[in-house]
Amino acid sequence: MKNMTCRLLVAVFAIGLGADLLASENIEPARISLAGTGGRNSKIITEDYIVLVVEGASLSYDGNPIPNTEAIDYVNKLLEVKNVSHIGVYAREGARYGDVVHALDLLRTTKAKNIGLSMNELPLGRQI
Numbered sequence: 001m002k003n004m005t006c007r008l009l010v011a012v013f014a015i016g017l018g019a020d021l022l023a024s025e026n027i028e029p030a031r032i033s034l035a036g037t038g039g040r041n042s043k044i045i046t047e048d049y050i051v052l053v054v055e056g057a058s059l060s061y062d063g064n065p066i067p068n069t070e071a072i073d074y075v076n077k078l079l080e081v082k083n084v085s086h087i088g089v090y091a092r093e094g095a096r097y098g099d100v101v102h103a104l105d106l107l108r109t110t111k112a113k114n115i116g117l118s119m120n121e122l123p124l125g126r127q128i
Contacts (some may be wrong), residue, residue: 029108035088035116040123049086050078053122054095054103068106085113093121 052059052066052075059066059075064072079085087107091100100117107115 012053030087030110030112030115032104032108032115032117035118045053045081048086049083049084049116050075051088051090052103052107054089054093054100056089056095057099057102058101059106071106072110075112079111085111087112087115088118089115090118090120090122093124095121 028071050061052061055065058068059071061074061078075087079087085109087105089100089107104115
């Protein structure tokens with residue numbers, strides 16, 4: 001009986017350790033930075049990143065809304081196709097704070113290395 005209990009404890013420990021090692025991938029989430037207007041003389045090249053807009057509770061790219069259920073895959077494919085690792089995020093005028101935070105949280109799970117949030121709101125209805 002004692003031998004069986006010892007084997008059971010070793011098996012549970014081994015399963016727990018194995019599951020912990022498998023689950024602990026070192027995926028570092030993207031860094032988020034705030035981007036405001038400044039005295040920058042050099043123009044930022046927009047081909048170096050993708051620009052997404054927070055419009056209400058959803059994101060859009062190039063004026064086209066991205067379904068929330070497909071946002072991560074869609075953004076990962078965009079990053080691959082454009083061969084970039086940075087995301088620029090704008091918020092439309094009147095976007096709620098919670099929607100912006102939710103979008104940033106969602107984008108941190110993508111393959112982006114850096115996410116820049118513009119402190120300037122985009123007017124309603126205007127395309128980038």
